[in-house]
Amino acid sequence: MGFSPKKELARFLQEDIGSGDVTSGIITNRKIVAKIITRQVCVVAGVKFAREIFAMNGCRVKILKKDGMRAKPSQIVLEISGPARSILKCERTALNLLSRMSGIATSTNELVKIVKSTNPKTDIYSTRKTAPGLRFFDKEAVMIGGGKKHRVTLSDMIMIKDNHIAVEGSMIELIRLAKKKSDTFEVEVDTQEDAIMAASLGVPIIMLDNFAPQKISSTVLALKKLGLRDGVRLEASGGINAKNIQKYARTKVDMISIGSITNSVKAVDFSLEM
Incomplete structure (x- = not known):
């Protein structure tokens, strides 16, 4: 049901x-x-x-x-x-x-007002960091506030994170398997080198996990120089709040995900x- x-x-x-x-x-x-x-x-x-x-x-x-x-x-x-x-x-x-x-x-x-005043093309996304039993209502509230939904459940989209890579032992192999399953999936990376590799392998969405704004800007520039930026959506995530979100918006990432809007209400x- x-x-x-x-x-x-x-x-x-x-x-x-x-x-x-x-x-x-x-x-x-x-x-x-x-x-x-x-x-x-x-x-x-x-x-x-x-x-x-x-x-x-x-x-x-x-x-x-x-x-x-x-x-x-x-x-x-x-x-x-x-x-x-x-x-x-x-x-x-x-x-x-x-x-x-x-x-x-x-x-x-x-947060949406801050981001949109800096870069209208960047959107705020919620995460799965919600109170058990309240996810539907928490996600609905984010939408009412002008944000967007990330995955609501694990069944919504393949998202390869660090622990999946730790189990499998190879990000490249997981990307290959994901591409067989779906055209839309996301990979979490924690280095610029991994971001470039993921983009070169055709990953459609890349999460830049715990990247400082300067590191994101450097990664965006590197992807542009390689002709890879237009083919990928970039998401900034980790340690982002009202005090620093404008700096992240200036990097011109496509998405900013913030767990605190639902887990620290x-x-x-x-x-x-x-």
Whole structure:
């Protein structure tokens, strides 16, 4: 069976509810109206999933800030009406998802702005460094923030990394095998010499792993001199953050992948108020 966001949302909610919300069970279950507001400037993400969490529990939801829109402190993102017990049992799950996804989208958007102002042709990519069980939502948040998806699962594309080479003993042999399987695959290298060799063997995507910006620029120049640059997409990865990303963008790589946007999430502060 394929992935079902709705089933995942139901699982998230059940995780929080356990055998029942015993506190909300003692209050009057009258119809109420609540609103979710943001406490800080952000790019909103996860609104459609928050709406689904409340809707599957008999609530009506009005979206005031769509995914991808910017929000300022105290602005209302969602208005919810329904039974008090339903709203209260959904509150934390909806807020948690909104907070995480908006944090990812906001961080991604900040990096995208820096990169695009320097080199419009360079794109930001997420990685597989996501919280177990949350990859779909993390990747969705990156897209909302203006980034792109790298591999979502190991089945998406062959990507030859250092440990594959360590097992097989030969990068050249792995490239040969990969070319038999697919026209699109990627090879990770950690030296300029290996980057040149991979490009000369027709590797379509090369990851320059933990290359300093100066080393990338030198590699790009070497590939150009050999007439190999136009035939390959170059990805910078490793140790890249908001402080140094502009230097990487100046190297004119095609892709910059950043694990921190999903594995070191700075959540956005939302609250639900009656």
